Amino acid sequence: MLERALPSHMRPLILTVEDDADIQQMLEDLLSRADYQPILVGSGEAALRYVADHSVDLMLLDLRLPGIDGFEVCRQLREVDGSQLPVIMLTANQQEQGVVQGLNYGADDYLTKPFVPAELLARVSRLLQRGEQRRALVDENEGLHRMLQLTQHDLGVAQTVSSNEGLLRRELLHNVTTHLQALCGVIESEFRRTPPGASREVVQRILGRVRGAALVYEVSEALQNDPVRVDVLIETIASAVKSIYSPRKRLPVTLGGGPVELPLVYASPLAMVINELVTNCFKHAFPNQRFGKITIEYTLAPTGFRLQIADDGVGMVAQAPVGRGRITVTELVQNLGGSVTWQSDDAGTSVAVQVPVAVPSA
CATH class of the missing domain: 1.20.58 (Methane Monooxygenase Hydroxylase; Chain G, domain 1)
Known part of the structure; x- marks a missing residue:
């Protein structure tokens, strides 16, 4: 299958994964006229190779492809690579039962062939925004x-x-x-x-x-201040991250714990830990506009400071590589002499952090 690319410029780049030459040509003409930069490939393997080496703004993905199909392409993008690339599935009439499967694998939208060109362009524009x-x-x-x-x-x-x-x-x-x-x-x-x-x-x-x-x-x-009001710090960070990822209160955040003070030497790295863990909940636990909640509990006991952040989202993918955020959290907690444990299944993810902190005598 011929793979063609227009010269690089400022137009949004649309990777079109389609093995039918006639549909390829139609999509190339349609996208070019709409001031997009279409890149055409004819297989799932070629699509994954291109995404690995280039910056792409959106993917039009046919489900029926030679070699690995569109479902597997979408799964690898989301679960293995952690890509947030917008994906629109292109499916034939008899494949409508596969739409739900494609959305579960992380596709953002779908169109049934034959589709109306104006509708495709509208969906592309919406996802690019x-x-x-x-x-x-x-x-x-x-x-x-x-x-x-x-x-x-x-x-x-x-x-x-x-x-x-x-x-x-x-x-x-x-x-x-x-x-x-x-x-x-x-x-x-x-x-x-x-x-x-x-x-x-x-x-x-x-x-x-x-x-x-x-x-x-x-x-x-x-x-x-030193010591730092950690309860105020947690509320500040949780509210800030929520304002970025869920400003319309679709994902409520519940805080559990009373006033707690910690020395600055503990509070500053713990601020980074809290930011990483709460951000991970908003970014990865609730794909495809899924509803849910996030709970943050903390306490200071004679054994030290304990923090638990949990969500009722989709859970972590067992075979996915460990990301930078998890490595950062582990290093920060270990540098404080503490420990961190992850538990995850299809009912959500819970992360527990334990840091030894000397509690002054009353």
Whole structure:
């Protein structure tokens, strides 16, 4: 099967996985006229190779392919590679019973052949907009992750400043946080008023950057004191991550635990652990707009600080490689002399963190 590619430019790149030459030609003409950059491949193996080596904005995936079929392509993208690439399945009339299976494997949408060209373009446009928003959310959270890493060092230095300097620092952080949150509200209102298109995407990017900056200062403000109110820190991080991934309260977060104070040397790395684990719940536990809940429980006992974060999502894939986030959590907890355990099945995932902390005598 001939594989063709247009010259690289700024148009969204659509990988079309289809072994029928006539349908290939029709899709190439349709997508090109709509200002997309179509890349055509004729097998599932070729699609996986291309995605591994190139940046793709969306995939049109036929279910019936030579070699590995569309179901297996989608499964490998989601379960093995962890890809968030938007996927639209193309299925024949007699394959409608496979639609549910395809969606369960992680496809975002489907079209039945023969399809209406205008409908295909509308679905492509919708998923591309959703993908742009998802990338903006990832950028925000990665910024928060980098901030927490830098905070460990910066706050250690800040402990040496005078009380007046510390007071000024806290006041500055509070003022910047307040103004950035207000600015987020203004930009979000403008985003809702802007019609779909290039201008709306620009406003979305600006909103993501400003919201990420606001979160940086908000969490930094929570880490200014020593000892740190860990209950306030947990609530701040959980609320911040939820505002990124589930702003319309589709996934409620329940906190269980009273006021707890920990030395800064423990609270700062634990902030990174909490951010990684809560983010993982929102990003991976509830695919395909699945409903569910997240529970965060914590306590400080004579044996140390215990944290448990659980979700009732789809559970972790047993054969999937260990991701960067899980490695980061393990290293941070072990550096504190603690332990972390994961339990996961089709009823959800639970992560328990135990850190030895000396509790002062009453």
